[in-house]
Amino acid sequence: QTVVTQEPSFSVSPGGTVTLTCGLSSDSVSTSYYASWYQLTPGQAPRTLIYSTNTRSSGVPDRFSGSILGNKAALTITGAQADDESDYYCVLYMGSGISIFGGGTKLTVL
Amino acid sequence: QLQLQESGPGLVKPSETLSLTCTVSGGSISSSSYYWGWIRQPPGKGLEWIGNIYYSGSTYYNPSLKSRVTISVDTSKNQFSLRLSSVTAADTAVYYCARRLGLPGGFDYWGQGTLVTVSS
Numbered sequence: 001q002t003v004v005t006q007e008p009s010f011s012v013s014p015g016g017t018v019t020l021t022c023g024l025s026s027d028s029v030s031t032s033y034y035a036s037w038y039q040l041t042p043g044q045a046p047r048t049l050i051y052s053t054n055t056r057s058s059g060v061p062d063r064f065s066g067s068i069l070g071n072k073a074a075l076t077i078t079g080a081q082a083d084d085e086s087d088y089y090c091v092l093y094m095g096s097g098i099s100i101f102g103g104g105t106k107l108t109v110l
Numbered sequence: 111q112l113q114l115q116e117s118g119p120g121l122v123k124p125s126e127t128l129s130l131t132c133t134v135s136g137g138s139i140s141s142s143s144y145y146w147g148w149i150r151q152p153p154g155k156g157l158e159w160i161g162n163i164y165y166s167g168s169t170y171y172n173p174s175l176k177s178r179v180t181i182s183v184d185t186s187k188n189q190f191s192l193r194l195s196s197v198t199a200a201d202t203a204v205y206y207c208a209r210r211l212g213l214p215g216g217f218d219y220w221g222q223g224t225l226v227t228v229s230s
Contacts, residue, residue, distance in 0.1 A: 036216025040157070045223060046149075046206065051216030058218075089157050093214040097170025101149075101157040 002026050004092050006102035012080045012109055020105045021072040022090030028071035033092040035073035037066060040087040040104075049088075050075060077107075085109040112137040114207050114221035122201075122228050128194040132207030132221060139188045140165040145210040147217060148181060148192045150203040158203075162210055163190055170213070197228045 003025040012018035022035055029035060036051040048057040050066035053073060065076045073092070077084055090102045118130035132146070139146060148160040161171040163181045171179050175194070183190040194201060204225050208217035 034214040034216070038157070038217070040151075045220045046157075046208075046217075048216060048218050048220070051211060051218065052214075057216075091157075091159065091216065097162065097213060098173065099159045099162075101159055104156040 002094065002100060004090065004100045004102040006088075006090060006105045008103070009106045009108070012077070012084075012107065014080060014082065014109055016080050017076065017078045018080060018107065019069065019074050019076045020088055020090075020107070021069065021074050022092065022102050023072040024092065029073045029092065030068060033073065033094070035066065036091050037064075037073075037075045038089045038091070039084075040089060046089075080109050082109050112209065112219045114209065114219055116205060116207050116221045116224040118224065118226070120225060120227060122197055122226060123230050124198055124228055125196055128192070128197050128201060128226055128228070130192045130205055130207075130224065130226070132190050132192075134188045134190075134209075139183065139190065140185045143212065145213055146183070146190045147208050147210050149206045149208060149217070151206070151223075152200070152203040155203075160192065160194075160205075162213070199228050202226065202228045 005023040031053045037049045039047040049064050054066040067074050087104045089104045113135045115133045122128045145162045147162040161181045163169050178195045180193040204223040206223045207221045209219040
């Protein structure tokens with residue numbers, strides 16, 4: 001069974017830069033997996049940050065960027081702010097209409 | 111501005127069928143550019159993709175839920191719906207509906223989510 005892997009937790013200092021990754025248990029992630037990234041804050045609807053690997057969703061500041069780093073999809077946050085403290089999820093398109101979410105990364109800003 | 115709103119019972123008994131509807135406003139569900147999807151998040155756990163539907167009725171389901179899931183669309187009402195049969199406590203979750211940018215694309219608009227609890 002294919003598993004999408006994310007770091008369970010990460011911490012970053014205010015103003016710092018952090019890169020979260022999204023990998024596959026059985027393959028390297030490429031642009032063919034159309035990685036997308038979402039920010040979840042308790043009590044709020046999920047916020048779409050990035051889709052199709054590196055396209056920023058409307059209204060998302062350019063502090064957020066997506067890429068392929070090595071064999072994983074990556075979400076980089078520069079100039080981290082207190083309200084970036086959230087859970088971040090990636091999802092990969094596996095083909096044949098199937099998508100799989102990663103387990104999520106809890107980002108702490110301190 | 112596109113808006114999606116989930117509706118349905120907040121409490122379902124074990125072994126019964128969970129039914130939710132997503133009403134789309136500010137845009138047409140019949141647009142050829144988009145798919146429409148359901149995602150859930152059990153308490154304390156991560157997001158899980160449930161399935162997608164196109165306005166024509168084509169569906170794609172999570173293999174782990176496929177035997178119990180039905181997603182349908184009603185273009186006349188600008189709505190799509192989720193039915194999940196034979197529910198157990200493990201199906202307790204916040205259920206979200208969302209618009210998808212084509213089949214491989216990401217979800218760009220989300221509903222606020224609705225908590226469904228499975229309990230007798």
